Amino acid sequence: MEPALARYGVRVIALSKDTVQEAARHQARDRLRVLLLADPELTVIRQYGLEHHKAFGFDKASFRVLGIPIGLRPSFTTMAIPTSLLIDEEGVIRWIDQPDDYRLRADEDRVMQAVRAAFEPS
Amino acid sequence: MDVIAIGLSIAGLAMTLGAWVVYLGSINRGTVPVYPTGSLIAQSISMVLAVVAIAWSVTGGHGPTVAVLVPSILALSLGASFVWLIGQRKTPIGELKVAVGDRLLPFGATTSGGAAFHTDSLAGERTLLKFYRGAW
Numbered sequence: 001m002e003p004a005l006a007r008y009g010v011r012v013i014a015l016s017k018d019t020v021q022e023a024a025r026h027q028a029r030d031r032l033r034v035l036l037l038a039d040p041e042l043t044v045i046r047q048y049g050l051e052h053h054k055a056f057g058f059d060k061a062s063f064r065v066l067g068i069p070i071g072l073r074p075s076f077t078t079m080a081i082p083t084s085l086l087i088d089e090e091g092v093i094r095w096i097d098q099p100d101d102y103r104l105r106a107d108e109d110r111v112m113q114a115v116r117a118a119f120e121p122s
Numbered sequence: 123m124d125v126i127a128i129g130l131s132i133a134g135l136a137m138t139l140g141a142w143v144v145y146l147g148s149i150n151r152g153t154v155p156v157y158p159t160g161s162l163i164a165q166s167i168s169m170v171l172a173v174v175a176i177a178w179s180v181t182g183g184h185g186p187t188v189a190v191l192v193p194s195i196l197a198l199s200l201g202a203s204f205v206w207l208i209g210q211r212k213t214p215i216g217e218l219k220v221a222v223g224d225r226l227l228p229f230g231a232t233t234s235g236g237a238a239f240h241t242d243s244l245a246g247e248r249t250l251l252k253f254y255r256g257a258w
Contacts, residue, residue, distance in 0.1 A: 009248050010248045011244075011249050014252040014254055015251070015254070016253070022257060027234045035233060037239055045253065052255075082255060083218065085249075085252075087226050090225075091226045091241075091245070092223065094222065095222060096218070096221070100212055111250070
């Protein structure tokens, strides 16, 4: 999706409760080209009201076999509620997406529809 | 050795592992199904195979052996875990402090490269800011 967003001059920034080291590992492992921000104290997450108390998650995987993360320890922990904010050049929020299923992300069509609505001249 | 019971338990374990691999692969590709019907069916079948394997070896008169119990218990655990996880998928909406039309709330954070970041640097830029749960 990044190339399509880049055509509209939209930069992607992603923030989570991961530490700097965990974010760096994630960036390298998945070859991410977006800017990852670390918020391990959940300061920004709480500032935006996006704290999911006692969310079910896993500790970081030790390694993977056939794509299955191995060494995971399930736990209930606090993390961000997955949410996307589209922000214009003046810092104004033009679109918000917050799926009610944490497994799903806003698909490319919906994101680009919002980008076109916000940034194409009407 | 009860070959049928062992075969059933291994089949159940293979099916649940295969279903997990397929589902986790969809996460990596960003193609997670909204309703993972196929995965749920596969996990259910794997749990049934595990139960049938144990029942078969019990009714055989010798009781379930380790060769039956281990794969069966693994299949039941992995299958039940998947079903339970899918049941946990609904996310609370939370108390979002901003709405469309509001200005971005300024904040500072640290990048994955260890550099300081502040939203002041976004002035004049269009941004898609994504809050996510974190990496596995």
